[in-house]
Amino acid sequence: xxxxxxxxxxxxxxxxxxxxxxxxxxxxxxxxxxxxxxxxxxxxxxxxxxxxxxxxxxxxxxxxxxxxxxxxxxxxxxxxxxxxxxxxxxxxxxxxxxxxxxxxxxxxxxxxx
Amino acid sequence: xxxxxxxxxxxxxxxxxxxxxxxxxxxxxxxxxxxxxxxxxxxxxxxxxxxxxxxxxxxxxxxxxxxxxxxxxxxxxxxxxxxxxxxxxxxxxxxxxxxxxxxxxxxxxxxxxxxxx
Numbered sequence: 227x228x229x230x231x232x233x234x235x236x237x238x239x240x241x242x243x244x245x246x247x248x249x250x251x252x253x254x255x256x257x258x259x260x261x262x263x264x265x266x267x268x269x270x271x272x273x274x275x276x277x278x279x280x281x282x283x284x285x286x287x288x289x290x291x292x293x294x295x296x297x298x299x300x301x302x303x304x305x306x307x308x309x310x311x312x313x314x315x316x317x318x319x320x321x322x323x324x325x326x327x328x329x330x331x332x333x334x335x336x337x338x339x
Numbered sequence: 340x341x342x343x344x345x346x347x348x349x350x351x352x353x354x355x356x357x358x359x360x361x362x363x364x365x366x367x368x369x370x371x372x373x374x375x376x377x378x379x380x381x382x383x384x385x386x387x388x389x390x391x392x393x394x395x396x397x398x399x400x401x402x403x404x405x406x407x408x409x410x411x412x413x414x415x416x417x418x419x420x421x422x423x424x425x426x427x428x429x430x431x432x433x434x435x436x437x438x439x440x441x442x443x444x445x446x447x448x449x450x451x452x453x454x455x456x
Contacts, residue, residue: 257441259443259444261444268446268447268448268449269430269444269446270446271443271444274442274443276441282443285443315382317384319384321439321440321441322439323439323441324438324439324441325439325440326389326438326439326440327374327386327389327440328386328440328444329386330376330383330384330386332382332383333382333383333384335382
């Protein structure tokens, strides 16, 4: 079975550009999470969805960040405009109700110059 | 608010020896789950072991065991017979749900384990 799929794996962009990160959760999972990992702040939740509906977006830094889940097999995290402080590894994770652990994707390493 | 504390930024262990990674947590909820993840230098997050707040016995998964002391609010990871491939960052995390992780996982800052040959 395929795990959580994220694309791209690496993204380098210039400040002010729009960045879109993509995630395909494990089939059958009804929860999807977006995390960000930095040296300073560690791993922190940005937003999560249940059955494609955003449940908690309190971790989204500011209006420059937006996330969507148009269907059960796809989600995007968009940053517009990007800033150097957005440089981080962004993880997508999924799980099913009562199933145990969250399964993480390989992450997208974003560098904003 | 829930919080996870890992007080050991880095640790060394000799190959084939056992090592304990510390994790303390803070929550006022009776239902919660505790997780350990491994993050090797390649960057992926690998699930290791889970302990639910109502579980009576300590969880074990192969060479990994979780020393769960509820009264002390600690959930230490024990790795037996360390291998060179165990060198990685280890994260303790807590979910506000027992039996699953459908809510936000709160992560500690992590412990970097280095296994010496």
